[in-house]
Amino acid sequence: MSDAIADAVRRGELRSVARLITRIEAGDPTIAATLRDLHAAAGNTPIIGITGPPGAGKSTLVDQMLARYRANGERVAVLAVDPSSPFSGGAILGDRVRMNRHNTDRGVFIRSMAARGRLGGLAQAAADALVVLDAMGWDRILVETVGVGQNEIDVLRHADTVLIVQTPAGGDTVQAVKAGILEVGDLFVVNKADTGSADRTVSALREAIEFRTHALGADAWHPPVPKTAATDNQGIAELLTAIDAHRRHLQDHPEQLALRRRAQARARVTEHLAEILRSRYLQPTNRSERFEAIIDEVVARRCDPSSAAARLLHD
Amino acid sequence: MIGEKIRCLLAMLGTDVHSKGIRTLAQLLRDRGVEVIYLGEHNTADGLINALIAEDADVVGLSYSTATYLHYTRDLLVKMKAAGVDDVPVMLGGLIHADDEPELREMGVKGIFGPGSSMTQIVAFLQDVTGKTLTAP
Numbered sequence: 135m136s137d138a139i140a141d142a143v144r145r146g147e148l149r150s151v152a153r154l155i156t157r158i159e160a161g162d163p164t165i166a167a168t169l170r171d172l173h174a175a176a177g178n179t180p181i182i183g184i185t186g187p188p189g190a191g192k193s194t195l196v197d198q199m200l201a202r203y204r205a206n207g208e209r210v211a212v213l214a215v216d217p218s219s220p221f222s223g224g225a226i227l228g229d230r231v232r233m234n235r236h237n238t239d240r241g242v243f244i245r246s247m248a249a250r251g252r253l254g255g256l257a258q259a260a261a262d263a264l265v266v267l268d269a270m271g272w273d274r275i276l277v278e279t280v281g282v283g284q285n286e287i288d289v290l291r292h293a294d295t296v297l298i299v300q301t302p303a304g305g306d307t308v309q310a311v312k313a314g315i316l317e318v319g320d321l322f323v324v325n326k327a328d329t330g331s332a333d334r335t336v337s338a339l340r341e342a343i344e345f346r347t348h349a350l351g352a353d354a355w356h357p358p359v360p361k362t363a364a365t366d367n368q369g370i371a372e373l374l375t376a377i378d379a380h381r382r383h384l385q386d387h388p389e390q391l392a393l394r395r396r397a398q399a400r401a402r403v404t405e406h407l408a409e410i411l412r413s414r415y416l417q418p419t420n421r422s423e424r425f426e427a428i429i430d431e432v433v434a435r436r437c438d439p440s441s442a443a444a445r446l447l448h449d
Numbered sequence: 450m451i452g453e454k455i456r457c458l459l460a461m462l463g464t465d466v467h468s469k470g471i472r473t474l475a476q477l478l479r480d481r482g483v484e485v486i487y488l489g490e491h492n493t494a495d496g497l498i499n500a501l502i503a504e505d506a507d508v509v510g511l512s513y514s515t516a517t518y519l520h521y522t523r524d525l526l527v528k529m530k531a532a533g534v535d536d537v538p539v540m541l542g543g544l545i546h547a548d549d550e551p552e553l554r555e556m557g558v559k560g561i562f563g564p565g566s567s568m569t570q571i572v573a574f575l576q577d578v579t580g581k582t583l584t585a586p
Contacts, residue, residue: 148502148503149502149505149533149534152502152503152504152505153505155505156456156505159454160453160454218484219479219480221480222479222480222481222482223454223482223584224454224478224479224480224481224482224483224484224485225479225484225485226475226476226479226485226487227484227485227486227487227504228487228489230486230487230488230500231487231488231489234488234489234491234492234496237488237492237493237495237496237497237499237500238493238495238496238499240499243503244500244503245503245504246486246504248454248484250454
C-alpha cells in the first residue's frame with residue numbers, strides 16, 4: 135500500500151512537498167512510513183553538493199548553474215542550508231536572494247533549511263529532504279551548505295559530486311588541509327577568479343590535491359580545479375562539463391560508485407543510530423531516574439563517564 | 450510538535466529599494482528565534498508566492514517605504530488567493546499611513562506595523578497568527 139503523502143510528492147504537489155520537509159525538519163516521527171516509501175524508489179537523481187566558506191560565492195554560483203541547466207531544459211531542485219544562531223536558535227536564510235530570478239520558474243524548486251542546533255541531526259534532516267526531492271523526479275539536485283563545521287560536511291556525504299568553492303583570498307592550502315575538506319571534494323572551484331592571484335590559488339590547490347591522490351592509482355578520480363567568476367557568469371560552462379565528467383567517471387568505474395553508495399548508506403544508518411541514542415538519553419523528558427542515579431555516581435566519582443555510558447547501554 | 454520554528458518570509462515588492470528596515474527586522478527576528486527566509490528587494494507577486502510555497506513559510510512580512518503599497522499588496526493578496534495560499538497571514542511594515550489601515554485590513558492584511566511599532570508587538574503578532582511559541586527572549 136502506498137502512502138498518500140508519498141503519492142502527492144511523486145505527483146509533484148509542491149505544498150505537500152514543502153510541508154513534508156517542514157515535518158522532517160521538526161523531527162516528526164509520524165512521517166516514517168512516508169519516508170520509507172519514498173526511499174525505496176530514490177537514488178536516481180544526480181545530487182551535487184556545494185560548500186565553501188561564507189562569502190565564497192556559493193549562492194551566486196548556484197544561481198548561474200541554475201540558469202545554464204535551465205537553458206539546457208533541465209529541471210533542478212536546490213536545498214540551501216544556512217547556519218542557525220547558537221544563541222537564539224533563529225536564522226536568516228538568505229541564499230535565495232542571489233537566486234531570486236528563478237522564483238517565477240516552475241522548473242526550479244528552492245528550499246532553505248536552517249542548520250538548527252541539532253548534533254548530527256542536520257545531516258539526517260538534509261538527507262531525508264534530498265530523498266523527498268529525489269522522488270519528485272528533478273533532473274538534478276543541488277545542495278548548498280556553508281563549509282564551517284562537521285555537521286555541514288556530513289551533509290555532503292549524500293551528494294554524488296562535491297564542489298568545494300574557494301577564493302583567491304581564501305588563504306593558503308594549509309587552510310584547506312586543516313579543514314579536512316581535501317578528502318571530501320570532487321572538484322575544487324576557485325571562484326572570484328577575476329580578483330587577486332587566482333592562478334596561485336589554483337596551483338597551490340592542484341599541488342595539495344596531487345599530494346593526496348598520486349598514490350591512488352590510474353583509476354582514481356583526480357579532482358580538477360576550475361576557475362569561475364560567478365557574478366560575471368565566467369567559467370560556468372567549463373564547471374558543468376567538469377561535473378558531468380565526474381559523473382561519467384563514477385559510471386565508468388562502478389566499483390567506485392558502489393563504494394560511495396555504501397559509504398552514504400553507512401552514514402545514514404549511523405546518523406539514525408546516533409539520533410535514537412540521543413533521543414533516548416539526552417531529551418530532558420526522557421531522562422529516567424536510572425539515568426540520573428548513574429550521573430550521581432559519576433559526580434561522586436564512584437563511576438567514570440565511560441563505564442556509566444556502558445552500563446546505560448546494557449540496561 | 451518538537452522542534453517547531455516560526456518560518457517568516459520577508460520581502461519587498463516592486464521598485465522599493467529602502468531595505469534598511471527589513472534587514473534590521475530580519476536580524477531582530479533571528480535574535481528572537483525566528484527562521485527568516487529573506488528574499489530582499491525587487492520581488493514580483495508570482496515569485497514571492499512560489500517562494501512562499503516552497504519554503505512552507507508560516508507568515509509573510511512586506512516592507513514599504515513608498516506610497517505604492519496599496520497597489521502591490523492588493524495584487525499580492527489577489528494572487529495568493531488564486532494560488533490557494535491565502536491562509537498564510539501577511540503583515541506590513543515601514544511607512545504605512547494610518548489612513549490606509551482600514552483598506553489594508555479589508556483586503557486581508559493581518560498585521561500592520563508602521564512607524565513607532567515595537568518588537569514586542571511584532572513578536573506577539575507572530576505567535577498569535579502561527580500558534581507557535583518563540584523560545585528565545
